[in-house]
Amino acid sequence: MIELPLFLVPGAPLALLILFALPQARATARALVPVAPLPALLAALAPVAPPPLALDWLLLGTRLALTETGATFLAFSALLWALAGWGAERLLVRDPARDRFSVCLLLAMTGNLGLLVAQDLGSFYAFFAMMSLASWGLVLHGGGAAQVFAGRIYIAFAILGEVALFAGLAMGAFATGTYMLADLAQPGVPPLALALVAVGFLIKLGAVPLHLWLPLAHSAAPAPASAVLSGAMLKAGLFGLMTVLPLGAVVAPEAGALLAAMAVAGLLIAPLLGLVQGDPKAVLAYSSIGQMSLMALGLGVGLAAPEAWPAIAVALVLLAAHHAFAKAALFLGVPVVWATGIGWPRALVLGAMALPAAALIGLPGTSGGLAKDAIKTAVAVGPGAWAFWLAPALFAASLGTACLMLRAFALLAAAPIRAEVPRGVALPFAVAVGLGVAGLALIPVPTHAAKAAVPSDLLPLAMAAALAALTLAAVRLARVRLVPPAPGGLLAAFEQVPVPAPVLALPAPERRGRALAPRRRRRPDGLAQSGGLAILGMAAALALAAVMLPEPAGSANPTSGAPAPAAAPAQSPAAGD
Amino acid sequence: MTPFPFPDLTPQLIYHLAGAALVGIALYRGATSSDLLTRILALNVLSVGIAAVFVAAANRGAGAVPDPVPHAFVLTGIVVLVAVTAALLALAERIDLTGAKSDD
Amino acid sequence: MIVFDLMLAAAILVAGWSALSAPDRTGAIAGFLVFGLLVALSWVRLDAPDVALAEAAIGSGLTGALMLRAAGRMAPPAADRVPRAQRAAAALLACGLAGGLAVAVMDLPGATIVYDPLVRADLGQSGVSNPVTAVLLNFRAWDTLLEMAVLLAALVLVAALGPRGTPRPARLGPLYTPFLRIMAPLSVLVAGHLLWLGATAPGGAFQAGAVLCGGLLALYFGGALRPAAVPAGPLWALCAAGVAVFAAAALAAEVLTGTLLAYPDGADKIWILAIEGGLTVSIGATLLLLFTGLRQGGARA
Amino acid sequence: MTDTSLLVLLPFLAALAATIHARGAAGWGLAGTVASAGLAAHLALSVHASGPASIAIGGWAAPLGITLRADGLAALMIAMTALVGLGVCVQALAAWGLRPTAVEDPRRARMRMGFWPLWLSTLAALNGLYLSGDLFNLYVTFEILGLAAVGLTALSGTRRALRAAFDYLVAGLAGSLLLLLGVALAYAAAGRVDLGVLPLLADSAAGRIAIALIVSGVGLKAALFPLHFWMPAAHSSAAPAASAILSALVVKGALYLALRLLLEGGLVADALRWGLICLGAGGMAWGSVCALRADRLKLLVAYSTVAQIGLIMLAISVAGDPLTGTAWQAAALLMLSHALAKAAMFLAVGRIAEELGHDRISGLNRSDLRPGAAEFAFAIAAISLIGLPPTAGFVGKWVLIDGLIGQGAWPVVALVLTGTVLSVAYLSRVVSRCLRGGPHIAPGARRPPWRAGDVAAIGLAFTALFMGLLSAAPLALLNGPLLS
Structure with missing residues (x-):
């Protein structure tokens, strides 16, 4: 087997990006987008992990390597990106701006695949930022009011996350003295640094209350983009947290409890808000929040009970991979539903979608059932309190997911046909369903023995169905009509009418233009004089400061020979605070 | 020998202080005048004030040979300043001409 | 004599203030001319005759002429409408700064003498005996080279931006012509003398260039010289000649001796005089063109 | 080392040639720029290989003579100037042509004949400034730079540009004179004016005032808040190529001098450092707010320069002891990245305005x-x-924050991050409009063909992008020994 150089993992999509710059080569480049993640997939599936790579001349010294966890994440991410590229090619076949979409997709792909193999802070942050910012283009792609609004919220959260991440990584790098990502998990890193990094990742992961961007972005983006947003990019947050948190090494019950509280909030809020949505993609997005919260719960347990972490880690990877495949299949199914007429074709499509949905609910025999099992067994190792709380949490997750799935299917079943959606989207969807069913067998996930199915595993679905039937009956009897709010949950209350104004809205220019006119007229003279005054004031103030304020003791240099001692007070501004 | 009440007052110090005062005057007018020509004049006065500091510092008191290097600095400064003044005046005239005609 | 110095300093301050606060332009410029002459006088008092010469000829004379030309072309000034608060703030700050400077110069640490012994030690090797010329053209010739670049840059700016259509001065009539016949050759003679003198006594390229410019200005006002009628190329070449010679000499010296601007041993005086000759011509021409303006390359309609 | 002298004299002689032989100005300009870029590359390589070098002009050593000194910092600045210069030259050639055509727009001819001598003078002055080791020499160099820069501002000839040029020249001259006053006081206090005088100035009141005056002069030239009043008008009313030079290169001269002052031990007074930190932070805030409120694209970019200068000044003033820390390198890297990115930005804005016929952000x-x-x-x-x-901006900020954390200067870290968020805010006003199109744009909106000016802008932008990847090269230059 040929050893695949690791730089090809982010390098292949990047190279394709360069091809897009040449107008003549665009058709070829477009066709190649689905195979751009191929090197990543090969690297992840190789029986022997590719050798680490050190590029000292790049950034702050780039180190690429593939860890065991990274290989799993890389495998399902690469598969998902390939599917998304293929799906986008077929969905946007008539879109005049599809090249822009492809470029953004490739950039985000480069970032996502690259961060999974990056081992040093500089390149990790670079890839992470590349992924986050390029996704802005994916969210904005449709160009409508909803997209503009979603884009605005998305970029605000993304930048917030970037800044927190950057600050945290910089502090961590200083504390550890190295630029290696894995060193952040060593003891001795200031908690503030870890907290900042965690905030950056939790925003990406969509943990409540940092989730506000997520449903908006998922419902605004085209379906293939939603598939990778939910399937691959949210997982990047999880991957980051698993890499940098000192899991399994440090007991941090407070942090664990905080994380668990956020997770439980997510588990509760996701179905509540998701059920009232009118857009199936928004409903699916809320279900992602619920699932990611479950993973955050696993992290919380790992922080509080280090002895349980090895088992939890295995379960989390399994859960992530399963969710990635299932959710991607569901998102890719949405445009297929739009393209098929109401009747048996649609029933067929919905039937196919039911397979990943069942996996997501965690029915026995599906990948979801396996993952749920795994996490249950893993947590049993930890302290009793955690295990005690986990069973209801898992049940709530399953119940919530089941309700959300039923809601999504109801909406999909009634969705009108959209003539503009090409029929070609069905093929990627079929492959995605196949992956959703059998995906875990294809990629190197940690194995877990399946437990025999018991009837109680079906309880969440049954309860959800009963609840749905009851609600339907109540609605019919009371003769009320459910008016779904705009996607965005709470945020929708703040901005009912999205305006097509610029991002980070600023006052309209016309009025200010008029207001400027009189100011402009008296500008030159006043400017010159206040400028003169500023010069005078600056010179006088600095001179005064230089003369009046005494030098700190020991810094004055009476012998005045060498410059070295005179430069010593340089450190004092820092010491001053 | 001198009946003046400040015995250590030397010509050097007097012109030093005059230079300081000229700097103050020039900067004050630069900050309070809107007339282009006055501001150009103020900059010229400022440079004379600086030259006074240089030349006074070069002087080593009566009888001693003064330091030639600051003299060279002031000579250079005078020529540089006349060049910049010419450029400033050309600009000011042009602004005045175009200003009278139109405001584009 | 201290009393004379005090009175002179006070007169300088009064002249300076009146130049900056006169309500009309002519008064302001007249104040500035007087100010320049008084300052030149004070330089003489401080044993700086080279500087006094240059200040009188260039700093006061030529600048005053430039100002007068500009004042004639510009609209009269509008009355200042500066808020009283700004005035007060400016006055306060200016007093503070001037006071700070005064305090600083009053308790200067005892004279630190750095340059004097160095100049005295090296003067013998510099090729000239006037220390100021030695500094300008040998010890710190790089400054002088860049200073010529400033002159040329200003000329480029004036040529590109000067007011369109330089008004031609009226001929000053027949009475003026005999004066010109004496003036023009005399200025060339005096400039040559100053140039030669600069090696040993106060004088040198800048003073000589200023005198040359004075003679050229006389010709210009007499109507005998019309730079606007001359093609721009040769005029530019004349202005650039000095600095081109200087830069070429700098590089040639580097080729000959291995060090930039290090003249070959024993030939310092010849090199310096050659450079100064070029500089004098260029300074005279450049100062004149700064005054009269010049058309650039024929691009102007 | 013939490099150092030729780096100044060659562009200068080319400027003379372009002035005298005005018809071939563009040819002379191109030749001078390319040759100078070659010299700059050679200088950087030789400094990297064999360490810093200095020559005493005329064989007269400092303090009496003037030395030209090329260390890693100076070589990096010179290379930066050359790189940006090449990009701007491509744009200037694209806009105004290489040689006169038979029937020519007089404005185009005037710009071509005016631009090249001024740009070459700017190049010579900047190279001279980076190499100079003498305060008075720096004053003279600043005057060449100031005059050439004003010429570039006024080149477009509109009333706004002329007015801005006048204010610029007055402010620049005032800045030079403050510097000169500082030099005079330094002479009065310590008897010499080479850069070696700086550490001696802390001992006397006159010396400290001298430093304060030099810093105010430099601040005025660098458009440091609140002395930036002349700058937005000057940078936004010039022609695109000129704006790029002014904003990317000319202000860097003054910032470089501020960094030199620090490295030579001149910013000794602690109060002065705190003052500069406050001014830098103020510049970041005020520039960002004005950029957020600007209604014209060029003005937005110009105000962003105010904010970025604030950041660089902040980096310079907190940089710490150059002998023990490496935080000062952040300032150099930030200057490098700002030069490349801002030049690209002004060229791009120039092209946008040229195509659309206006540069209103709302439009x-x-x-x-x-x-x-x-x-x-x-x-x-x-x-x-x-x-x-x-x-490159990322690497610069990274090094800066790393150094700041090393000093425990958390409030300053917060300031830098806030400045970053603000810059996202004002730049996204423009970028979001570019990315998403608008409600009034038909799907098949007309796209103008590429021009050489676009190539220059994209080339510079990508250089800025990849300079971060290759930041090992500038850091290797900066890690070499410094001359002081």
Whole structure:
């Protein structure tokens, strides 16, 4: 087997990006987008992990390597990106701006695949930022009011996350003295640094209350983009947290409890808000929040009970991979539903979608059932309190997911046909369903023995169905009509009418233009004089400061020979605070 | 020998202080005048004030040979300043001409 | 004599203030001319005759002429409408700064003498005996080279931006012509003398260039010289000649001796005089063109 | 080392040639720029290989004579100037042509004949400034730089440009004179004016006032808040190539001098450092607010320069002891990234304005014409300016924050991050419009063909982008020994 150089993992999509710059080569480049993640997939599936790579001349010294966890994440991410590229090619076949979409997709792909193999802070942050910012283009792609609004919220959260991440990584790098990502998990890193990094990742992961961007972005983006947003990019947050948190090494019950509280909030809020949505993609997005919260719960347990972490880690990877495949299949199914007429074709499509949905609910025999099992067994190792709380949490997750799935299917079943959606989207969807069913067998996930199915595993679905039937009956009897709010949950209350104004809205220019006119007229003279005054004031103030304020003791240099001692007070501004 | 009440007052110090005062005057007018020509004049006065500091510092008191290097600095400064003044005046005239005609 | 110095300093301050606060332009410029002459006088008092010469000829004379030309072309000034608060703030700050400077110069640490012994030690090797010329053209010739670049840059700016259509001065009539016949050759003679003198006594390229410019200005006002009628190329070449010679000499010296601007041993005086000759011509021409303006390359309609 | 003298004299002689032989100005200009870039590359390589070098002009050693000194910092600045210069030259050639044509627009001819001598003078002055080791020599160099820069501002000849040029020249002259006053006081206090005088100035009141005056002069030249009053008008009313030079290169001269002052031990007074930190932070805030409120694209970019200068000044004043820390390198890297990105940005804005016929931000996505290439260049430059990876701005900010954390200066870290967020805010006003199109744009909006000006902007923007990837090269230069 040929050893695949690791730089090809982010390098292949990047190279394709360069091809897009040449107008003549665009058709070829477009066709190649689905195979751009191929090197990543090969690297992840190789029986022997590719050798680490050190590029000292790049950034702050780039180190690429593939860890065991990274290989799993890389495998399902690469598969998902390939599917998304293929799906986008077929969905946007008539879109005049599809090249822009492809470029953004490739950039985000480069970032996502690259961060999974990056081992040093500089390149990790670079890839992470590349992924986050390029996704802005994916969210904005449709160009409508909803997209503009979603884009605005998305970029605000993304930048917030970037800044927190950057600050945290910089502090961590200083504390550890190295630029290696894995060193952040060593003891001795200031908690503030870890907290900042965690905030950056939790925003990406969509943990409540940092989730506000997520449903908006998922419902605004085209379906293939939603598939990778939910399937691959949210997982990047999880991957980051698993890499940098000192899991399994440090007991941090407070942090664990905080994380668990956020997770439980997510588990509760996701179905509540998701059920009232009118857009199936928004409903699916809320279900992602619920699932990611479950993973955050696993992290919380790992922080509080280090002895349980090895088992939890295995379960989390399994859960992530399963969710990635299932959710991607569901998102890719949405445009297929739009393209098929109401009747048996649609029933067929919905039937196919039911397979990943069942996996997501965690029915026995599906990948979801396996993952749920795994996490249950893993947590049993930890302290009793955690295990005690986990069973209801898992049940709530399953119940919530089941309700959300039923809601999504109801909406999909009634969705009108959209003539503009090409029929070609069905093929990627079929492959995605196949992956959703059998995906875990294809990629190197940690194995877990399946437990025999018991009837109680079906309880969440049954309860959800009963609840749905009851609600339907109540609605019919009371003769009320459910008016779904705009996607965005709470945020929708703040901005009912999205305006097509610029991002980070600023006052309209016309009025200010008029207001400027009189100011402009008296500008030159006043400017010159206040400028003169500023010069005078600056010179006088600095001179005064230089003369009046005494030098700190020991810094004055009476012998005045060498410059070295005179430069010593340089450190004092820092010491001053 | 001198009946003046400040015995250590030397010509050097007097012109030093005059230079300081000229700097103050020039900067004050630069900050309070809107007339282009006055501001150009103020900059010229400022440079004379600086030259006074240089030349006074070069002087080593009566009888001693003064330091030639600051003299060279002031000579250079005078020529540089006349060049910049010419450029400033050309600009000011042009602004005045175009200003009278139109405001584009 | 201290009393004379005090009175002179006070007169300088009064002249300076009146130049900056006169309500009309002519008064302001007249104040500035007087100010320049008084300052030149004070330089003489401080044993700086080279500087006094240059200040009188260039700093006061030529600048005053430039100002007068500009004042004639510009609209009269509008009355200042500066808020009283700004005035007060400016006055306060200016007093503070001037006071700070005064305090600083009053308790200067005892004279630190750095340059004097160095100049005295090296003067013998510099090729000239006037220390100021030695500094300008040998010890710190790089400054002088860049200073010529400033002159040329200003000329480029004036040529590109000067007011369109330089008004031609009226001929000053027949009475003026005999004066010109004496003036023009005399200025060339005096400039040559100053140039030669600069090696040993106060004088040198800048003073000589200023005198040359004075003679050229006389010709210009007499109507005998019309730079606007001359093609721009040769005029530019004349202005650039000095600095081109200087830069070429700098590089040639580097080729000959291995060090930039290090003249070959024993030939310092010849090199310096050659450079100064070029500089004098260029300074005279450049100062004149700064005054009269010049058309650039024929691009102007 | 013949490099050092030729780096100044060669562009200068080319400027003379371009002035005298005005018809071939562009040819002379191109030759001078390219030759100077070659010399700059050679200088950088030789400094990297064999360490810093200095020559005493005329064989007269400092303090009496003037030395030209080329260490890693100076070589990096000179290389930066050459790199940006090449990009700007491509734009100038594209806009105004190489040689006169038979029937020619007089404005085009005037710009071509005016631009090249002024640019070459700017180049010579900047190189001289980076190499100079003498305060009075720096004053003279600043005057050449100031005059050439004013010429570039006024080149377009509009009333706004002339007015801005006048204010610029007055402010520049005032700054030079403050510097000269500082030099005079330094002479009065210590008897010499080479850069070696700086550490001696802390001992007397006159010396400290001298430093304060030099810093105010430099601040005025660098458009440090609140002395930036002349700058937005000057930078926004010049022609695109001129704006790029002014904003990317000319202010760097003054900032470099401020950094030199620090490295030579001149910023000794602690109060002065705190003052500069406050001014830098103020500049970041005020520049950002004005950029957020600007209604014209060029003005937005000019105000962003105010904010970025604030950041660089902040980096310079907190940089710490150059002998023990490496935080001062952040300032150099930030200057490098700002030069590349800002030049690209001004060129891109120039192209956008040329295609749309205006540069109102509100109208960017209201026309059915999309200057895609220029918008793309703007977006890339914005990424570098914000400091996102992998750009040079990112590496600069990284080194800065690393150094700040090393000193425990947390409030300053917060300031830098706030400044970053603000820069995202004002730049996204433009980038978002470029990215998403607008409600009034038909799907088949007309795209103008690429021009050479676009190539210059995109080239510079990508250089800024990849300079971060290759930041080992500038850091290797900066890690070499310094001359002081």
